[in-house]
Amino acid sequence: MELRSETPTDAPTRARVARSILENGASTAAQLADRLGLTPAAVRRHLDQLVAEGSVDSAQQRVRGARGRGRPARVFSLTPAGRDHFDQAYDDLAAQALRYLAETGGDEAVMAFARRRVAFVERDHARLMATEPDRDPAEALAQVLTDGGYAAGVRDLPIGHQLCQQHCPVAHVAHEFPQLCEAETEAISHVLGRHVQRLATIAHGDGVCTTSIPDLPARPGSPRTRTAFTP
Template identity: 60%
Template sequence: MRAGATATEEPSAAVDSHAGTRERVARAILENGPSTAVALGEQLGLTPAAIRRHLDALLADGVIEAREQRVYGQRGRGRPAKVFVLTDAGRDEFEQAYDDLAVGALRFLAETGGESLVAEFARHRVADLEHRYRPLIEAARPQDRTAVLAAALTGDGYAASAAESPVTGGEQLCQHHCPVAHVAEQFPQLCEAETEVFARLLDTHVQRIATIAHGDGVCTTHVPRSIDAPGQHTEDPAERIS
């Protein structure tokens, strides 16, 4: 019986071992960016056959994809090596784990220090963003500042755009991706702190009218026209709609 039990336990242990190694491979790609099979094998201490087996499994599961390695300068002979990168689905798996950790940490802050401590954390989180964006915004013409802010946000992964508002006048700053949407769903202080930064950077009162965290397809912020621009009038978007 013991021999039989061992026979059933060993495959299970092997499966767990393979799954753990594949997670290590995926995490290495997440942390180091596009990686070749050779580099991954050396980093993780895996034989060429083993790393290929795990990469094939991750490819089959849609966690990673293979691309042609970019070569800068003169290309040598032969085909360029393949590099492996995480797909959106693969990245989402890691982001979900980080979301769970972030929600737990913020819940602890709220329970031990109150909602004000969560708000303080949210403002601290976006302070670096404000510091990096301010020189770009201040160097731009007033009429271009919303577009410059959108470009800066896009560079940080928010897939942002700026356009004329079709209803309220002024402009709309749209963020088509939010890295913390799942967390902000429970802690809106993250959205509020971000909106406060937009207002300071654009030096005007802005209004968040939609968020991905609340189930909207896009985070949308209304930016009124500057009262300093000739022939333009700043108004409350609520007045225009009514």
Template identity: 60%
Template sequence: MKYLGEAPQEEAATGERSTRNRVARSILDHGPSTVAELARRLGLTQAAVRRHLDALVADTVVEAREQRVYGARTRGRPAKVFALTDCGRDAFDQSYDKLATDALRWIAQSAGGEAAVAAFARSRIEQSGAGYREAVESAAPAERAQALARALSADGYAATARSAPGRQQGEQLCQHHCPVAHVAEQFPQLCEAETEFFSQLLGTHVQRLATIAHGDGVCTTFIPRGGAPPPAKDEGEDAPPSTEKTTHTSASTAGRNPA
């Protein structure tokens, strides 16, 4: 099922990132590789591989090196190979995910249960989100969602903000990457705290529509325009919840698919 907020350009971007990750993974699995080797392994054209490699080099995930030649050197310049940088290897290393999950599990079992995990999550986002607060508060009210998206992108969340589709009067904040998705899958309090924090920053209730931690392709948050509640349902349906109720629901469903 297509999730809300998925625009054609976002679908294309998601496909590009998926292929780019395959290129990087192939280098991780097989070591420094030439364009021709990557194209053969992945079933891509060499032109497509070069395009993805250019993006990975720009992101400091891979770097170009001169291929080592063992034995007699043949005529001509050695083929260029691409290898993962330390940053690129860190992106695949999930040992910190396990450490964080183990630590949160210990907190839940030994230091106050789920309430203690929730308190930790709120403290974490308050401390790490100081830059988000500065970016949002320095922006004009109509540009705050865009300012938050830029600040999140600077922290690796690959975020965008655009007008919400359909009859929804507001914007959708989409985070195309989540550095803590594996941990949040087991501890949705991280998503809940983030949703509450966004609400505080933007001065209005927000509603989390989808999360990567739950298995959705993008973390999508609806931000009503001007603090208005979501649009009323069609005649004959139940009335929409009040603003106060929606705020509470947003926090409680973050990290889960509310559909």
């Protein structure tokens, strides 16, 4: 097969494809084409290159319910190597600094640093809710985290929400220092005023960080707890 020569626009476009996967999670070629305003053929060409260089891998898309005719679409997701291209260039330096902090100040000093690092979550969430008081707090949290480089979104569940973070700018360091994840989970809990549960983290090899956010129990007499009466 004859390989097409690279054009000056190929590398930036390929970076757009990779960033779209980073920000939106596993995607099909058709979804990427629609999102980026490209043809499916052009997207597949860039995906082939990203797969070849080890930045992206693919798997068959899971289909719920009856499957239609034709082969299932393939979904593409970033590999750990692919994530390395996004703002993780100083991982080694950060890890060395935290090792020194742990040696000189102990685990408590590392945790104090981790809490200070995510202080922006509570600060920025409070500011956002002050300007948009009718906004859903979980949606506002996702916006704050996205602005902080986490590419976050919220899914509605029957018993609450699920916070999904497609990217973690400190994933490699957090693998060695879980206090970074613990402080982040604490901040999410404080912001929303309830206990939350971390289900998966990129730092421990999962494809996305997910946090379960249960609904607060409704107050007695509120519309959610009031029993309907039919005469």
